Amino acid sequence: MRLGVDVGGTKIAVVLLDASGGERLRHRIEYPSREYAAALDALARQILAAEKEAGERCSVGIGMPGLIDSQTGLVENAYNTPYNNKPLKRDLEQKLGKELRFANDANCFALSEAVDGAGRGARVVFGAILGTGVGGGIVVGGRMLEGRNGIAGEWGHTPLPWMTGDEHPGPRCNCGRLGCIEQFLSGPAKNRERDAIGEDAAMARYEDRLARAFSMIINVLDPDVIAVGGGLSKHERLYANVPPLLKKYVYCKNPTTPIVRARHGDASGVRGAAMLWP
Ligand SMILES: [Zn+2]
Numbered sequence: 282m283r284l285g286v287d288v289g290g291t292k293i294a295v296v297l298l299d300a301s302g303g304e305r306l307r308h309r310i311e312y313p314s315r316e317y318a319a320a321l322d323a324l325a326r327q328i329l330a331a332e333k334e335a336g337e338r339c340s341v342g343i344g345m346p347g348l349i350d351s352q353t354g355l356v357e358n359a360y361n362t363p364y365n366n367k368p369l370k371r372d373l374e375q376k377l378g379k380e381l382r383f384a385n386d387a388n389c390f391a392l393s394e395a396v397d398g399a400g401r402g403a404r405v406v407f408g409a410i411l412g413t414g415v416g417g418g419i420v421v422g423g424r425m426l427e428g429r430n431g432i433a434g435e436w437g438h439t440p441l442p443w444m445t446g447d448e449h450p451g452p453r454c455n456c457g458r459l460g461c462i463e464q465f466l467s468g469p470a471k472n473r474e475r476d477a478i479g480e481d482a483a484m485a486r487y488e489d490r491l492a493r494a495f496s497m498i499i500n501v502l503d504p505d506v507i508a509v510g511g512g513l514s515k516h517e518r519l520y521a522n523v524p525p526l527l528k529k530y531v532y533c534k535n536p537t538t539p540i541v542r543a544r545h546g547d548a549s550g551v552r553g554a555a556m557l558w559p
Contacts, residue, residue: 282297282298282299282300282305282335282337282339282340283297283298283339283340283342283555283556283558284296284297284298284328284331284332284335284339284340284341284342284555285297285298285341285342285343285344285389285551285552285553285554285555285556285557286324286327286328286341286342286343286344286551286554287343287344287345287386287389287550287551287554288324288343288344288345288346288359288362288364288386289345289346289362289386290346290361290362290413291311291312291361292309292310292311292312293309293310293312293323293324293327294307294308294309294550294551295307295308295309295327295328295331295551296308296548296551296552296554296555297331297334297335297339297555298552298555298556302396302397304548304552305335306331306334306335307548307551308327308330308331310323310327312363314363315363316363317363317364317367319363320362320363320364321363321364321367321369321372321373321376324373325373325376325377328341328377329377338379340382340555340558341377341379341381341382341558342381342382342383342384342389342553342554342555342556342557342558343373343381343382343383343384343554343557344383344384344385344386344388344389344390344550344551344553344554344557345359345362345364345383345385345386346358346359346360346361346362346385346386346414346416347359347360347362347365347385348385348431348432349369349370349383349431350431351431354368354370354371355367355368356368356369360455369383370383382557382558383557384425384427384553384554384557385416385418385427385431385434386416386550386554387408387410387416387417387418387434387550388408388418388419388420388425388427388433388434388553389418389425389549389550389551389552389553389554389556389557390408390410390416390418390510390543390549390550390553391406391407391408391417391418391419391420391425391434391508391553392408392418392420392425392553392556392557393545393548393549393550393552393553393556394406394408394420394508394510394543394544394545394549394553395408395420395423395508396423396553396556397544398508398543398544398545398549399506399508399541399542399543399544400420400505400506400508400541403504403505403506404421404422404505405419405420405421405502405503405504405505405506406419406420406421406504406505406506406507406508407419407434407498407502407504407506407507407508408420408434408507408508408510408543408549409436409495409498409507409508409509409510409511410509410510410511411466411467411468411491411509411510411511411512411513411514412467412468412510412511412512412513413467413468413469413511413512414437414463414467415436415437415462415463415466415467415511416434416435416437416511417434417435417436417437417498418433418434419433419434419502419504425557436462436494436497436498437461437462437463437466437467438454438456438458438461438462438463439461439462439497440458440459440460440461440462441460441461441462441464441465441466441490441493441494442493442494442496442497442530443493443530444460448460448465451464451465452464452470462494465490465494466487466490466491466494466513468511468512468513471483471484471487471513474486474487484516484518485522487513488518488519488522488523488526489526491519491523492523492526492527492529492530493530495507495523495527495538495540496527496529496530496531496536497530499527499531499536499538500531500532503538504538505538505539506538506539506540506541507538507539507540507541508541508542508543508544509540509541509542509543510542510543510546510549514542514543515542517542519540520540520541520542523540524538524539524540
């Protein structure tokens with residue numbers, strides 16, 4: 282059986298998938314401590330406990346924010362986890378005595394939606410996460426595209442396309458740059474706008490910005506489907522209002538790219554992590 286682990290900012294989630302992709306168990310714990318050694322222990326204990334429950338040794342895939350630098354082996358860009366800048370893969374493999382596969386959590390989300398979710402059957406899937414942050418992943422022919430630098434799909438940290446005079450240069454982002462898409466399309470960004478101009482006006486503005494950001498993805502990648510996850514994916518109006526707006530921005534007359542809500546919701550990340558092993 283395959284074990285998937287989703288390492289987040291506040292919790293660790295575990296899922297066990299059987300050979301047919303069915304869920305055999307699901308756990309979720311808060312970190313007992315933010316200190317690295319204790320958080321590493323907690324992660325190892327969760328995996329061992331799930332294997333015990335499964336009654337067998339399992340393949341283990343781990344999804345988390347950021348990436349593991351292929352040169353140094355250190356976790357990078359996972360600011361809100363206890364594992365940032367630490368050799369998590371090496372240390373956890375040592376503790377568990379086996380090889381583990383790691384991937385960015387948005388890539389795991391895209392993989393899960395491509396394999397048996399909203400993007401099932403599509404050749405090129407772009408998975409977009411609109412939540413506390415804005416992340417993304419690309420799956421081609423059922424395989425996750427990681428990229429030379431491990432950052433394929435990180436659209437959230439590119440500038441909002443076709444900025445208006447009012448939007449330019451945009452707010453300062455956590456990454457240090459100005460005007461990143463994340464600063465316009467994350468949950469906190471949307472809530473700031475709502476508090477300023479009201480829910481309806483904020484959503485209309487949000488939809489136009491999302492259409493611009495997706496149009497850039499379509500111009501570069503032209504995916505067969507865009508699957509949307511994260512807290513904001515629950516707004517059904519996005520799926521009705523954003524597709525007609527693509528025409529204003531995409532470099533062809535009649536873009537037909539389907540924009541659909543993720544099928545597995547919050548569980549997509551942890552399911553995709555389990556799928557890191559065939
Ligand atoms: Zn940024």
